[in-house]
Each structure stands twice: as C-alpha cells, then as structure tokens.
Amino acid sequence: MRAMDRALIPIMILACALAPAAAGESPVLDFYASEAKASEPGFGGFSAERGERLFRTNFSTGKPDTPSCTTCHTTDPRKTGQTRAGKDIEPMAASASPKRYADQAKTEKWFGRNCNNVLGRDCTATEKGDFITFMLTQ
Amino acid sequence: MAERRWAKAPAAPDVTRVWDLGVRLFHWLLVAAVAIALVTGLSGPRNVLNIHLAAGAAIGGLVAFRILWGVMGSTYARFSSFPVQRAAIKADIAGLIAGSRPRYRGHNPLGSLMALALLAILTLSVMTGVITLGGVDKQGPLAFVTSYDAGKATQELHQAFAYGLLALICGHLLGVAYESHHGQPDLVRAMLTGQKAVSSADHPARPVKAKPLLAGLCVLLLLTGAVHQIVALSARPALGAPAGPLDPIYVEECGSCHMAYPPSLAPSARWTAILANLSDHFGEDASLKPNVVAEIRAYLTMNAAEKWDTRAAHEFQRSNPKDPLRLTATPFWLRMHRGIPESVFKSRAVGAKAACEKCHSDASTGRFDPQDIHIPERAYQ
Numbered sequence: 001m002r003a004m005d006r007a008l009i010p011i012m013i014l015a016c017a018l019a020p021a022a023a024g025e026s027p028v029l030d031f032y033a034s035e036a037k038a039s040e041p042g043f044g045g046f047s048a049e050r051g052e053r054l055f056r057t058n059f060s061t062g063k064p065d066t067p068s069c070t071t072c073h074t075t076d077p078r079k080t081g082q083t084r085a086g087k088d089i090e091p092m093a094a095s096a097s098p099k100r101y102a103d104q105a106k107t108e109k110w111f112g113r114n115c116n117n118v119l120g121r122d123c124t125a126t127e128k129g130d131f132i133t134f135m136l137t138q
Numbered sequence: 139m140a141e142r143r144w145a146k147a148p149a150a151p152d153v154t155r156v157w158d159l160g161v162r163l164f165h166w167l168l169v170a171a172v173a174i175a176l177v178t179g180l181s182g183p184r185n186v187l188n189i190h191l192a193a194g195a196a197i198g199g200l201v202a203f204r205i206l207w208g209v210m211g212s213t214y215a216r217f218s219s220f221p222v223q224r225a226a227i228k229a230d231i232a233g234l235i236a237g238s239r240p241r242y243r244g245h246n247p248l249g250s251l252m253a254l255a256l257l258a259i260l261t262l263s264v265m266t267g268v269i270t271l272g273g274v275d276k277q278g279p280l281a282f283v284t285s286y287d288a289g290k291a292t293q294e295l296h297q298a299f300a301y302g303l304l305a306l307i308c309g310h311l312l313g314v315a316y317e318s319h320h321g322q323p324d325l326v327r328a329m330l331t332g333q334k335a336v337s338s339a340d341h342p343a344r345p346v347k348a349k350p351l352l353a354g355l356c357v358l359l360l361l362t363g364a365v366h367q368i369v370a371l372s373a374r375p376a377l378g379a380p381a382g383p384l385d386p387i388y389v390e391e392c393g394s395c396h397m398a399y400p401p402s403l404a405p406s407a408r409w410t411a412i413l414a415n416l417s418d419h420f421g422e423d424a425s426l427k428p429n430v431v432a433e434i435r436a437y438l439t440m441n442a443a444e445k446w447d448t449r450a451a452h453e454f455q456r457s458n459p460k461d462p463l464r465l466t467a468t469p470f471w472l473r474m475h476r477g478i479p480e481s482v483f484k485s486r487a488v489g490a491k492a493a494c495e496k497c498h499s500d501a502s503t504g505r506f507d508p509q510d511i512h513i514p515e516r517a518y519q
Contacts, residue, residue: 066421083396085490114423
C-alpha cells in the first residue's frame with residue numbers, strides 16, 4: 001500500500017503538469033481534434049511540422065493575389081502582417097498574440113475565408129489543427 | 139553730372155508727411171498677407187490650407203481697418219481725399235495720354251480707383267473664401283448653412299477673384315513704375331517713410347486730423363465681436379457632415395482587413411453591389427453570415443453618400459466605369475492623389491491605396507479635411 005502510494009504521487013504530479021498541455025490549453029484545438037477524429041479515420045494527432053509547411057507553402061491555387069499565407073502574414077509568424085488593404089494584422093504566433101485561437105467562431109470565420117483565398121478550397125480539420133499547433137509553438 | 143548732383147544736395151526739397159503710420163503698416167502687412175494667400179491658394183499643397191486661412195483672415199482684418207481708417211485717418215488716408223470725381227479722372231487720363239499728368243500729393247485719380255478696386259476685390263475674395271470653406275470643406279463660420287453645391291459654385295468666383303487680384307496688382311505695380319519715372323521718383327520710398335517731396339504744382343487735399351483713439355476703439359470692438367461670432371458660428375454642426383461613431387458591427391466585421399470606410403463614401407447602390415459579392419471582394423473571400431450581411435447592408439445603405447453633403451460624399455458618387463465598385467478608381471480619388479508616387483502607397487507605412495487612414499487622420503469621419511493630411515515620412519524611404 002505504502003509503496004503504491006509512493007509510486008502514485010509522482011505520477012499524479014506528472015499528470016497534473018501535463019493536463020493543461022494535453023487538453024484545456026486550446027478548446028479550439030480540441031474542437032478540431034474531435035472533428036478530425038470523426039471525419040478522418042486515420043487521424044493520429046496534429047503536427048506542428050505539417051502546420052508550418054501549410055503556412056509556408058506557395059499554393060497559388062486560390063485567389064491570384066494571395067498565393068500563400070505568408071503573402072499577408074509575412075514569413076515570420078511573430079511579426080505583424082499587413083492586409084492587401086494596408087491594415088496591420090496581429091502576429092499569428094500565439095506567443096505574440098495570446099488572444100488568438102481562443103474563439104472558435106472567429107477561427108472558423110478566418111479559416112473559412114483564407115483557406116479559400118490561398119488554397120482555393122476549405123481546409124480539413126487536420127490542416128486547421130496542424131496550423132494552430134504550429135502557431136502555439138511559435 | 140556728379141558735380142551737379144552734389145551741388146543740388148544741400149538744397150533738399152521740402153517734404154511733407156503724406157502716408158501716416160496706419161496707411162504704411164496696412165500697406166506692407168497687406169502685401170505680405172496677399173502674397174501668402176495667393177501662393178498657398180494657387181499653387182500650394184492642400185494641407186497648407188491653415189496658412190491660407192490665416193492669410194485670408196489677416197486680409198479681412200486689414201481691409202476692415204483700412205475702411206475705418208478711410209474715414210478716421212489723417213488727410214491722405216481718408217476716402218474723402220481721393221480725387222475720384224468724373225472731371226478729375228478725365229483730366230488724369232487725358233494727362234496720361236499727353237504725357238503730363240496733374241500732380242497729386244496723395245493718391246491721383248487713377249491711383250484712387252486702383253486702391254478702391256483692390257479693397258473691393260479683397261473684400262469679395264475674403265467673403266467668397268469663407269463661403270467656399272463652409273460649403274466645400276464644411277469648416278468655418280458658414281459651414282452650418284452652406285451646401286456643397288453653393289460652396290463649389292462660390293469657389294469658382296473665389297478663383298476668378300484671385301486672378302482678378304493678380305491683374306490689379308500688376309496694374310498697381312505698372313502705375314507705380316510709370317509714376318516713378320514720370321515726376322514722382324520718391325513714390326516707393328514714400329510708402330516706407332511716409333514723406334513725399336512738396337511741389338508747387340501739387341493738388342493738396344484739405345488737411346484733416348486723424349482720430350487714432352476712436353479708430354483703435356472701433357477696431358478693438360470689431361475684432362472682438364468678429365472673433366466671438368466666428369468662433370461661435372464655427373462650433374455649430376456643419377451642414378450635412380456625418381457625426382458620431384460608426385456602427386460597431388460594421389467596424390468589427392469590415393474593419394479587420396481594411397479601414398471601416400464611412401458609409402458616406404459610396405452611394406447606396408454601390409454598397410449593395412459590394413455586399414452582393416463578398417465571396418470575391420476585390421480579389422478576396424470576405425464572406426459573412428447572411429444575417430450579418432443584411433445588418434451591415436441596412437446600416438450602409440441608410441447612411442450612404444446620398445444622405446450627406448460633404449465633398450467626399452458628393453465627389454465619390456461618380457464611379458469609374460472600368461472599375462465601378464472601387465473607391466480608389468473613382469475620378470475624384472485619382473484627381474486628388476495625382477502626383478503621389480506609387481511607391482508611397484506600396485510602402486510598409488501606408489500599404490495600399492485603400493488605406494485612407496494612413497495619411498488622412500480624420501478618414502473615419504468621412505470629412506477628409508485638408509489640414510488632416512500627413513503622409514508618413516517613412517512612406518518616402
């Protein structure tokens with residue numbers, strides 16, 4: 001009994017420390033994860049690496065003026081971007097814009113518009129999750 | 139030659155004071171104010187309007203003083219000393235043709251007419267300027283009653299008076315040059331020192347004493363009264379100029395990618411057309427939920443350009459047939475931004491032609507006051 005207690009304490013501490021990273025940190029990410037699980041049978045979690053590739057790829061399959069995310073957001077996610085109409089865009093990196101990726105309706109609105117602008121189609125739940133995962137590491 | 143001049147020097151001719159200090163100060167301050175007003179009005183960039191207005195106000199004050207001084211000043215300052223009777227004018231013209239004009243100690247008849255004409259055209263210039271400012275720029279004491287159309291029509295007159303004034307100034311300078319070479323070599327100096335040589339052939343006027351105290355009092359009363367009135371009238375809301383904040387939903391939804399253009403910048407039909415195609419909004423997908431679009435459409439069409447009387451609201455209604463929905467393609471926009479290099483719009487500091495607010499600090503009001511234009515320094519680097 002005692003030995004088990006001793007073993008449990010560090011496990012519980014570890015579990016508490018990991019909990020925010022695994023769940024609560026971004027409810028929006030949780031939403032995309034459950035969407036991905038439901039719609040994509042082979043879903044095995046999000047990848048910051050894939051997210052970065054999505055961010056940097058020059059698709060040129062959407063609207064001609066916006067071939068890639070970096071057209072407006074610059075190649076550095078921590079930098080302030082600029083819309084084609086000259087308005088500043090808060091950095092995409094979560095470290096520079098802590099309020100980003102907190103409101104699901106907002107993220108959906110912008111993914112809805114901008115995936116169509118850049119890729120010429122809707123993004124999949126995995127792509128959206130990858131993108132946010134990458135931005136959370138930045 | 140030199141000897142003769144030396145010999146003449148001791149016997150300096152008698153001089154008498156013709157132009158009192160009031161006349162001389164008036165004259166040279168007017169020269170400065172008119173020069174500034176003409177330069178800023180005819181060739182300056184639009185954001186020097188305040189300097190033009192200050193010069194115009196100075197001209198108005200100086201002319202008002204001169205009119206008072208014309209009835210309260212010393213002998214030759216008085217309008218009663220101006221020999222403008224028909225016979226005197228005829229004799230002056232005849233003398234001019236014959237090459238020997240009658241000499242007057244103060245203004246001669248043609249000079250008097252010129253002085254009066256200058257005072258008249260300056261008065262008209264100031265008056266038309268104030269109406270133009272009120273109607274076109276929705277500023278100043280008449281902004282609350284002057285329509286854009288009235289201001290625009292008056293602006294034509296204001297410009298005509300400016301060219302008329304230039305013509306009169308040329309006539310005045312030619313007249314002075316002619317007289318200086320024909321019998322009155324000290325004419326220019328007289329306007330500096332006030333002294334003129336006395337000649338037995340002079341037509342003197344009946345001497346009158348100036349009433350500087352009374353004139354000073356009148357000027358003071360007039361000035362305080364005028365300033366008080368101008369300030370009070372200018373504080374009234376301008377006729378047909380939008381006031382108050384923009385709709386928060388419109389600002390939230392449309393102001394993320396570009397400045398929230400005031401509804402007064404486009405006619406109702408153009409707003410409707412723009413909102414009908416948000417999935418391809420000037421090359422981008424700007425889709426919104428149908429209920430949000432409906433709300434924004436109601437706001438924009440109800441506050442569209444037709445409802446307002448500002449310059450922007452009037453001029454932006456004319457669209458460019460080649461690009462009918464784009465504000466920065468309208469003939470008025472193109473005309474007003476002529477001469478600004480493309481690089482300024484593309485610079486990081488401005489970003490795009492559509493970013494009005496980067497240079498017009500009052501863009502969100504739809505007023506676009508000339509005084510509020512500040513192109514960022516960095517846009518030129």
